[in-house]
Amino acid sequence: MIMELHELTIHQLHDLLVKKELTSREATEALYRRIGEADGKINAYLMLTEERAFRQADEVDRKIVRGEEIGDLAGIPIGLKDILCTKGILTTCGSKILGNYVPFYDGTVIRKLKEGEAVFLGKLNMDEFAMGSSTENSGFQTTRNPWNLDRIPGGSSGGSAAAVAADECIAALGTDTGGSIRQPASCCGVVGLKPTYGRVSRYGLVAFASSLDQIGPITKDVEDCAILLNGISGYDPSDSTSVNVEVPDYKRCLVSDVKGVRIGIPDEYFIEGMDPDVERSTKEAIDLFKKLGAEVKAISLPHTPYAVAIYYVICTAEASSNLARYDGVKYGFRSDRYEDLMEMYARTRSEGFGKEVKRRIILGTYVLSAGYYDAYYRKASQVRTLMRNDFEGAFKEVDVIVTPTAPTPAFRIGEKVEDPLQMYLSDILTIPVNLAGIPAISIPCGFSRGGLPIGLQIMGKHFDEGMLLRAAYTFEQNTDFHLKKPSLI
Amino acid sequence: MKMDIEKVAKLARLELSEEEKKTFGNQMEQILAYMEQLNRLDTTGVEPTSHAIPMVNVFREDEVKRSVSREEILEISPDQGDGHFKVPRIIE
Numbered sequence: 001m002i003m004e005l006h007e008l009t010i011h012q013l014h015d016l017l018v019k020k021e022l023t024s025r026e027a028t029e030a031l032y033r034r035i036g037e038a039d040g041k042i043n044a045y046l047m048l049t050e051e052r053a054f055r056q057a058d059e060v061d062r063k064i065v066r067g068e069e070i071g072d073l074a075g076i077p078i079g080l081k082d083i084l085c086t087k088g089i090l091t092t093c094g095s096k097i098l099g100n101y102v103p104f105y106d107g108t109v110i111r112k113l114k115e116g117e118a119v120f121l122g123k124l125n126m127d128e129f130a131m132g133s134s135t136e137n138s139g140f141q142t143t144r145n146p147w148n149l150d151r152i153p154g155g156s157s158g159g160s161a162a163a164v165a166a167d168e169c170i171a172a173l174g175t176d177t178g179g180s181i182r183q184p185a186s187c188c189g190v191v192g193l194k195p196t197y198g199r200v201s202r203y204g205l206v207a208f209a210s211s212l213d214q215i216g217p218i219t220k221d222v223e224d225c226a227i228l229l230n231g232i233s234g235y236d237p238s239d240s241t242s243v244n245v246e247v248p249d250y251k252r253c254l255v256s257d258v259k260g261v262r263i264g265i266p267d268e269y270f271i272e273g274m275d276p277d278v279e280r281s282t283k284e285a286i287d288l289f290k291k292l293g294a295e296v297k298a299i300s301l302p303h304t305p306y307a308v309a310i311y312y313v314i315c316t317a318e319a320s321s322n323l324a325r326y327d328g329v330k331y332g333f334r335s336d337r338y339e340d341l342m343e344m345y346a347r348t349r350s351e352g353f354g355k356e357v358k359r360r361i362i363l364g365t366y367v368l369s370a371g372y373y374d375a376y377y378r379k380a381s382q383v384r385t386l387m388r389n390d391f392e393g394a395f396k397e398v399d400v401i402v403t404p405t406a407p408t409p410a411f412r413i414g415e416k417v418e419d420p421l422q423m424y425l426s427d428i429l430t431i432p433v434n435l436a437g438i439p440a441i442s443i444p445c446g447f448s449r450g451g452l453p454i455g456l457q458i459m460g461k462h463f464d465e466g467m468l469l470r471a472a473y474t475f476e477q478n479t480d481f482h483l484k485k486p487s488l489i
Numbered sequence: 490m491k492m493d494i495e496k497v498a499k500l501a502r503l504e505l506s507e508e509e510k511k512t513f514g515n516q517m518e519q520i521l522a523y524m525e526q527l528n529r530l531d532t533t534g535v536e537p538t539s540h541a542i543p544m545v546n547v548f549r550e551d552e553v554k555r556s557v558s559r560e561e562i563l564e565i566s567p568d569q570g571d572g573h574f575k576v577p578r579i580i581e
Binding site for chain 2: 197198331339349378380421434435
């Protein structure tokens with residue numbers, strides 16, 4: 001089989017660069033050609049940064065010619081979710097209110113990737129302020145699922161997952177507040193990892209819900225996931241919630257062996273209304289783990305049914321507070337229809353924010369307002385403790401927990417736009433991970449009868465990304481779902 | 490619980506159209522009803538979680554470091570003049 005250049009993974013391209021069989025410029029050109037062919041259908045990119053990309057690529061190529069050693073990410077063309085602040089490059093967060101925002105600084109992950117000499121192809125579409133599960137809430141465009149253009153790519157990192165699936169970048173960064181890396185990875189048949197809260201610095205990530213947000217990799221395989229995680233992890237004094245614990249070399253965790261690994265299966269995740277293909281694929285995946293020598297046992301996470309209710313109190317409360325900063329004074333959009341200050345605030349925010357963002361600000365303002373705080377915010381934070389305790393108890397007995405990533409494959413564009421509660425419920429299996437702050441990965445584990453990808457979620461203990469990668473790598477080495485490509489023609 | 494949507498919108502500095510008030514109102518009612526299920530749980534004596542990873546205050550040395558220049562900050566603001574952000578008159 002002859003592989004097209006845009007189909008390469010990080011590790012494959014790195015090997016070719018080192019062997020001088022290909023230059024970073026050639027790879028970057030191939031990716032932009034691919035974007036030219038495919039993105040008219042997919043709408044993954046909000047903006048391309050070609051000039052800078054070729055400059056970055058040429059620098060790496062010169063290094064290779066000089067015989068210098070290069071890092072794993074050097075010269076690798078990647079895409080960035082447009083929620084990450086990039087110095088001198090438009091950063092819209094999928095919102096009209098930041099439609100003209102050009103940051104004067106790089107977020108920490110961007111700085112790290114620049115130090116690692118990665119090539120940035122452009123900025124990827126997302127639900128406005130990362131609020132959504134389909135990219136239909138983007139202030140600019142709806143991204144389509146490469147496997148079926150009538151379907152959503154998932155969200156909020158839908159642009160990132162679709163771009164990786166359609167080979168419009170070698171890998172991408174996404175962010176995950178309630179499933180926004182894992183659910184789109186599941187919908188698009190790629191690998192997505194949400195790290196432990198505090199593993200990756202949030203400095204320069206436009207804030208949605210600060211106690212839940214994490215940046216993570218979206219890649220074509222598990223090895224690439226480990227490589228990109230290596231590139232972005234670590235303590236950062238600029239983010240007081242990043243945690244100062246040692247970061248292992250995640251590539252060393254890529255061991256194809258699960259003998260004796262204890263895998264928990266929580267009954268509560270096999271919810272009513274789950275798609276039968278999803279259930280079947282998940283059970284087959286669990287059987288494979290058993291066959292490979294893992295110890296599989298039933299566990300209980302009894303507070304799972306409360307996850308969505310807790311989440312939509314906490315994330316909207318935090319969002320209403322975080323988004324108070326968009327006032328038309330310091331940066332971003334300002335309405336031109338106002339007489340006085342109050343009118344300027346209200347018009348700027350009402351014209352600048354989209355529907356879902358307004359809905360969440362209103363909900364968050366309400367649950368934090370005098371008289372309702374105890375009934376909603378405090379109560380939800382208490383139930384969050386119970387949910388955390390569920391996981392703590394479970395992880396005394398097992399090393400990882402395996403579930404489906406989403407209850408259904410990608411739904412149709414337009415299907416849930418008018419019904420926010422139904423949209424919220426599509427994240428029911430990913431939200432508990434964020435509430436507990438634990439890491440989780442989604443990997444391809446099958447296809448529906450309609451040909452749509454299905455994702456398997458593996459959750460781990462705090463800072464035990466290594467075990468997730470080991471289990472995921474073992475699964476991948478024994479299956480070929482990750483090698484299947486959508487045919488875009 | 491029924492939300493006074495106009496009051497909440499005002500607190501949030503949002504101006505809603507009549508249509509938004511109506512659809513949001515209905516949707517809020519539905520969402521808040523869904524959240525009611527939290528009240529089925531007895532949480533007496535349960536400590537609330539505000540961060541999943543327990544953390545104490547983080548301090549750093551009080552050192553002078555390079556910060557962003559006033560020009561860089563003002564350059565991206567919607568309206569500025571004489572080294573300041575410009576907004577409508579606040580005090581009459």
